[in-house]
Amino acid sequence: MQLVGSKSSQRLNDIGEGSVTLLPVEPEDMWHANNLISAEDVIKAHAVRKVTTESKTGSTHSERVHTDLTIRVTSTFFDMAASTLHVTGTVIVENSFVNLGQYHTLDLELSRPFTIWKKNGWDSVATETLKESLKQDKEGTVAAVVMQEGVANICLITEYRTILKQRVESTIPKKRAASSDQNSGMRRFFEKTLTTLMRSIDFGKPRPLLLASPGFVAVDFKKYISEEATRKADKTMMAMAKEATVVHSSSGHLHSLNEILKSPEVLATMKDMKFSKETRYMDELFARLRKDDGRAWYGVSTVVKAVNEGAVGRGGGVLMINNSLFRSLDLATRRKYVALVDRVREDGGEARVVSSDHESGQRLDALGGIAAILTYPMLGLDDDEDEDEGDGQNGVIEEPDLII
């Protein structure tokens, strides 16, 4: 994302202060825009609107007009796969085509600037997001194929998110006397995966490729790629095979990505990326939860309690919040979370806004979107929570043997 000269946005200043005009240049920027724009914000952007005019005789005539519209956002919709952002809201600046209060959905486009004005000012989280989005030194994204026999997930790992591009499924005959059947089944599966991979991810410029699987599937697939490359004398495929790194994963499901991201092969190439740090924090959190040493907690109420106690502070305190929580339409909720982040920073702890579209973010999501590693152990944080829940699940008498 690029910050565009603030001249054009100055016109917005008669509405209020603190507007920025941004120019998205790559699909990733749309994701940043999605994080930036929340309800009640004002967006001015280029729009295409169908305008219907009715003549005196009653005949109607409609045409598409290109115009700039300013809307107050009511909701946003981000399409992960296509990386497009739709912002819906009511028009607040009239022009010759639209009236005040009419609804419009802006489709933010690449290489078309938009201006954002935050009604409630830029809080710390918003400015951080803005800063992040303006970072110029973009690392190359990594392509990864997580596979097992018969299933392959083709995904792109960017700094902020992992995008599942395509899922390949194919039935492979199981072990029978005629094993040739199975080999051909495997070949068919590899062929399908390779063509899908070539189609869904651009390998025009060399980019690292991770092949992960339990057992030997990934190794065989790498071999298959290089074989195919030699057979077809395909330069890009050859480069692919050369760049490909085989990583072990315990299953072919997408969530095995977190194992892949931890693997030394990946850490070597992507250690500076934002997510790698988050992954490390998540692992620490899970390890502490496992130990149950009272220093790792998750869930909103417990974390809020811990933060208010000042337990997430200098010396190892880490607060992790999924950025999906900041997309909350309710301003009060968002403020609460922002206050939480600010409090942790004040205390000297580290507050990480974790991308919900990334692997670690999804793990955090399972924990309710918020977790914290405390500087000192606190026990029984969840005790009072139990008391207010009085559903009668108790007293199930079962066989004296182990119940499972």
Place this chain on the structure above:
Amino acid sequence: MSRHQAYRNYDYENDLDEFDGQEAYEEEEELSPEDKAQMEAGTAQVRDALGPQTSKVTTAQIQDALWHYFYDIDKTVAYLVTKHIASPKAAKSAPPQKNKGEVASKTYHESSKHFSFADFFNDMPWGNIPKHREGTFIAPLYPRGGLLGGAGTPGKPSKLQQLALARKKKAEEQKAGNTDQDVQGTITQLSQLSVAQDLGVNEEGKSISITGPSSPDPTPSSKKPGLGTLLADRKRKVADLGQVETPPVTKSSPEPSVKSPDEDPAPEPAAPSAFAQTLLGSAPSAPKPLPKTSYQLPYMAFTSSVSEAFSGPSPDDVVLSAQAKASNKKLASISSKKNGGHDTKINQASEGVKAMNVDDAPLPKSKNLNVLKEYKNSKAKKSVSFIVVGHVDAGKSTLMGRLLLDLNVVDQRTIDKYRKEAESMGKASFALAWVLDQRVEERSRGVTIDIATNRFETDATSFTILDAPGHRDFIPNMIAGASQADFAVLVVDASTGAFEAGLKGQTREHALLIRSMGVSRVIVAVNKLDTVGWSQERFDEISQQVSGFLVATNFQLKNVSFVPVSGLGGDNMVHKSKDSAADWYTGGTLIQELENSQPLARALDKPLRMTISEVFKTTQSPLSVVGRVDAGSLQMGDALLIQPSGEKAYVKSLEVDSEPVDWAVAGQSTVIHLTHIDPIHVRVGDIVCDLKQPISCIDTFTIKALAFDVLMPMQVDVHRGRLHAAGQILEMPAILDKFKGTVLKKKPKVVKAGNIARVVVKLSDKMPLEAGQRIVLRSNGETIAAGLLE
């Protein structure tokens, strides 16, 4: 008009049709000598076939029929019988009495109900004459016949009547009882018929006019007798005929001028002519001619042969039955010949239905067996399946290879061949394992990847081996196998260091998994004991450690037995070890221990459930699935449902232990050949279930799980038999007491290893699941929990 148009309009077909007809006709004219010879022979054969009834058909008729059926004797005979012998239309064969029959029936109608003059005019368009101006018809005084009253009304019989009755009795006595009863039955039916004859002429006059000159006994026709009398007349006449031995009249009788009664059209009122309509206006709609409700039965008095003809089904019955079983081609074709054009149409329709059936492959037929009963009655060997588990390289596949070799399931030659191949790959010791490791990958890497199944039989039991992979990456495959097993063989590597490594590795995890999959009986095969010189101390040490952790994983010691074996050498497998160092072992061999194991109880009467473990194509059917029937039973022809696709399929045939069978029950490893389903809907891990009580596909479920590791809301792999899917622990509502099942703690943040907790799991996709199924949760390559679905 140009010549072109003349040609264009020229109707070739028309001309061709005409030409064909002409040709056919010409051919008919001149019989070739061969035809003649054939005709002669055919005629003789037909006569033979007809037997005594030959007299009723003429040679010309036979030959006509033969020509028509291209000398097909059977068809000709059938045609002749129906057309000329059985049918009332058989005018040619009819005796002259037939004429009288008609008369008789007419007389009968008229005498039973008086003719109304109003009916006489019923088709007169009276125009719009008002009702009050219409005249009333007063029936003229009807000349009362002398014999009126009939059989129904016992009046004073006339002398003639009495005579007739007497004669009738006499005749009846002479007659065969059967025919008599038939006739009597018909009579009673007749008397029940309400007759509304709409047309009447002076029947006496008519009957006289119709009565042919050939009639041998003119008396009855001169009267107007009641039904009874008339019938009596017939009987008497028949009797007379029988007595006098009148030669059969068939041949002598000329073609009578009188139409056969069947063809006699019902007198319908003609529609008013155009002229009449203009004159009188449209006809009133009221006086619709009544449909003919009575039947003329001219054959009442026929000879016994005729009445015999009616002992069979009537032509109509034949048609009806032909329609009913449209598939019975022969019957249908006969009826069509008998009944002419109309029936041909029906026949065509039925033929059409048949053609439609041919397009669609017929559904497999079910024998509707009571499978459970059949199963109880069958004295089949008990079938048991067991899974072979253990740490990687403990020698599981080799052990099983040796077992199969010693039991002569595999011959030595195959093993030698494998050994040669294995040596060339530098893996000579893997030769026995190759019996089960058939995949190229498995052989080249020397590692079992997928479950291998094999069978062998002892005198009492038929065993299914499930050889599980030991490598931790292939534990999903091992879980799939464990879900099909009744008991387990845990192979432990006794060689120094390997046992300790295994105990930390998959030995423990496998033991946990088989226990959580419901397996309670374990045979521990302490393998490779020959490498430590059959040391009893080593064996005892291993036994102790293994039983220690087996007890810790909730196995009962009485269900655990230990056998020291050598897979490579074959000691204590089928035969006792010959090594003197192993003499200290006095227990049973592995095969004895296997035979001592009982299969788990089968859920026979539950609705059908089978997890598909393999899908393949055969020449027999485009889609075959393999799996062990988890619950219930199935048989050939059953309709099944495949979940989660929700598609219906039919069982074309079944195989159990590579033998075609009619049914299969829970516990059997079954091959089902399916029809009426697209292979795209069937995948490995799907569930075949009962159509009426299908398994439901759900994506969120609760399990009561034993945690092997710390549980918290996290992403997990969910395994259920062959099926595995990505999922996520949503929440853990409660930690439960291990034995009482009471809630110890609600909503714990984490569930620690060893605890039993209620866990809510959400799947990324819907999976066929139901209560009571065993689920395994894994994460990062480790089993973290296993439990029962609630």
